[in-house]
Amino acid sequence: MKFIRPVIVFIGIIILWQLIVSLTGVAPFILPSPVDVLTITVERIDILMGHAKITIIEILLGLIFGTIFGAISALIMSYYRPARSWLLPVLVVTQAIPVFALAPILVLWLGYGLLPKVVMATLIIYFPVTAAFYDGLRRTETGWLDLAQTMRASKYNILRQIRLPAAMPAFASGLRVAAAVAPIGAVVGEWVGSSAGLGYYMLLMNGQVQTDAMFAALFILALVATTIYFTIDSLLRRLISWQNESDPSHAT
Amino acid sequence: MYEKNLIKNKKTYSDINLKPRIGLKITGANLAYKNNIVFQNLSADIVAAKWTCILGPSGVGKSTLLRMIAGLEEINNSETVTTSDGDNPTQYISWMSQQDLLLPWLSVSENISLGNRLRKEKIDYAYIKSLLVDVGLDQRSDSLPRTLSGGEKQRVALARTLMEGKPVVLMDEPFSAVDAITRSRLQELASKLLQGRTVLQVTHDPLEALRLGHNIHILKGRPAHLGNVIHPPGKTPRDPTKPELRNLHLEILNQLSYASEAASKGMT
Numbered sequence: 001m002k003f004i005r006p007v008i009v010f011i012g013i014i015i016l017w018q019l020i021v022s023l024t025g026v027a028p029f030i031l032p033s034p035v036d037v038l039t040i041t042v043e044r045i046d047i048l049m050g051h052a053k054i055t056i057i058e059i060l061l062g063l064i065f066g067t068i069f070g071a072i073s074a075l076i077m078s079y080y081r082p083a084r085s086w087l088l089p090v091l092v093v094t095q096a097i098p099v100f101a102l103a104p105i106l107v108l109w110l111g112y113g114l115l116p117k118v119v120m121a122t123l124i125i126y127f128p129v130t131a132a133f134y135d136g137l138r139r140t141e142t143g144w145l146d147l148a149q150t151m152r153a154s155k156y157n158i159l160r161q162i163r164l165p166a167a168m169p170a171f172a173s174g175l176r177v178a179a180a181v182a183p184i185g186a187v188v189g190e191w192v193g194s195s196a197g198l199g200y201y202m203l204l205m206n207g208q209v210q211t212d213a214m215f216a217a218l219f220i221l222a223l224v225a226t227t228i229y230f231t232i233d234s235l236l237r238r239l240i241s242w243q244n245e246s247d248p249s250h251a252t
Numbered sequence: 253m254y255e256k257n258l259i260k261n262k263k264t265y266s267d268i269n270l271k272p273r274i275g276l277k278i279t280g281a282n283l284a285y286k287n288n289i290v291f292q293n294l295s296a297d298i299v300a301a302k303w304t305c306i307l308g309p310s311g312v313g314k315s316t317l318l319r320m321i322a323g324l325e326e327i328n329n330s331e332t333v334t335t336s337d338g339d340n341p342t343q344y345i346s347w348m349s350q351q352d353l354l355l356p357w358l359s360v361s362e363n364i365s366l367g368n369r370l371r372k373e374k375i376d377y378a379y380i381k382s383l384l385v386d387v388g389l390d391q392r393s394d395s396l397p398r399t400l401s402g403g404e405k406q407r408v409a410l411a412r413t414l415m416e417g418k419p420v421v422l423m424d425e426p427f428s429a430v431d432a433i434t435r436s437r438l439q440e441l442a443s444k445l446l447q448g449r450t451v452l453q454v455t456h457d458p459l460e461a462l463r464l465g466h467n468i469h470i471l472k473g474r475p476a477h478l479g480n481v482i483h484p485p486g487k488t489p490r491d492p493t494k495p496e497l498r499n500l501h502l503e504i505l506n507q508l509s510y511a512s513e514a515a516s517k518g519m520t
Binding site: 141 | 322323353357369396422
């Protein structure tokens with residue numbers, strides 16, 4: 001039932017799109033009609049899927065590495081005070097320099113293969129994961145820590161059994177942002193230099209003025225990105241099902 | 253029945269938990285935050301195996317006193333706070349606060365055995381079960397805390413305190429976050445289940461102190477010191493509305509209002 005509304009919105013946009021194309025008579029190489037896009041998607045589904053596979057691998061590897069590095073950085077920053085003053089600037093810099101600016105350099109150094117795209121996706125999600133997890137680790141309810149101390153728990157067990165689980169909701173927020181932005185890193189990497197992937201295919205089709213095929217690739221990319229996001233979101237929800245959620249729009 | 257459980261489980265707990273009567277001794281304790289002196293040369297004796305209540309105006313340092321005994325304040329208290337035998341008290345105490353402090357991701361029975369989990373000890377499930385029966389939650393062993401009412405959560409916290417099996421229990425306004433009826437039931441339950449242990453309870457409610465305390469002290473002044481001990485007559489839990497307690501109640505109220513006036517004027 002909860003999918004009905006998004007589907008209605010989606011169909012509404014398609015109808016609007018078709019209307020604009022029919023009413024304005026815009027050239028197909030500027031804005032192809034939904035029917036054109038659907039036709040070419042079906043026609044070239046094998047090619048599209050081949051490119052999608054590459055992009056998915058880049059996104060997932062970026063997510064894995066970004067999450068691992070982010071989690072480790074957050075842990076080091078929480079437990080080793082000098083690391084804070086060293087790592088925080090690095091963290092901010094990774095965010096302050098747009099990946100778009102780094103992309104050409106990374107391609108220059110790392111070549112046209114998977115690696116620069118994975119690095120780019122990793123860089124783009126490193127910040128949200130680290131910042132959210134670090135925040136979560138620092139905001140453990142002090143009463144729990146007092147209680148654990150009177151129970152004579154070791155520092156390690158307090159981390160494992162109290163701080164880490166307590167930080168999970170914050171970590172999950174970071175991971176959701178990461179899942180939403182990781183495709184940007186991968187696609188930007190493909191634009192700058194590659195021989196495969198949905199971003200590469202879009203650029204290629206753009207050069208050949210095959211706008212309908214470009215839209216088809218865009219459509220697949222959106223599908224991939226939302227699928228990844230919602231898969232991760234539902235996994236996280238299961239992981240922290242103990243958390244109370246409150247709906248701000250709901251009057252209490 | 254609860255006592256029987258304790259005896260039955262004696263074998264599984266380490267020796268320090270079994271020292272039956274541990275009192276607390278505070279000698280010449282000093283504590284200050286920046287320029288704010290909370291305690292200066294504070295001394296007190298907390299009688300073993302009795303329930304001691306500490307009353308006092310808010311901000312006087314009741315909770316700080318408790319935290320200092322529990323070793324939660326960042327001071328070197330190894331000489332000022334000891335057991336009556338001169339031991340380090342932190343190994344003999346368990347802690348119960350105003351919030352239930354249940355971990356929301358652990359079930360009721362996992363929360364009860366939190367201490368064992370944090371110390372990586374073997375968990376005595378039979379004992380958990382008997383504690384659940386004692387606090388009347390034997391049907392809720394696998395529930396998550398968010399499904400419990402405020403009173404039920406505090407009963408789980410009580411069971412968690414008992415699970416620690418320590419001879420000294422420090423309680424910081426443990427019943428103040430629940431409604432009056434629930435509070436009175438909790439007081440009765442705690443009074444019954446903590447019998448025979450040394451209890452030091454901080455409270456702002458004189459009636460609660462009269463209901464539960466064998467000894468009542470009023471903490472007052474700045475730096476704070478403990479007033480003379482008040483011994484309400486009769487077995488606990490008492491009915492604090494009984495006529496013989498009325499005078500004591502008035503006396504406590506008098507002392508408290510005097511103490512809080514003095515505090516607001518900044519005198520000692």
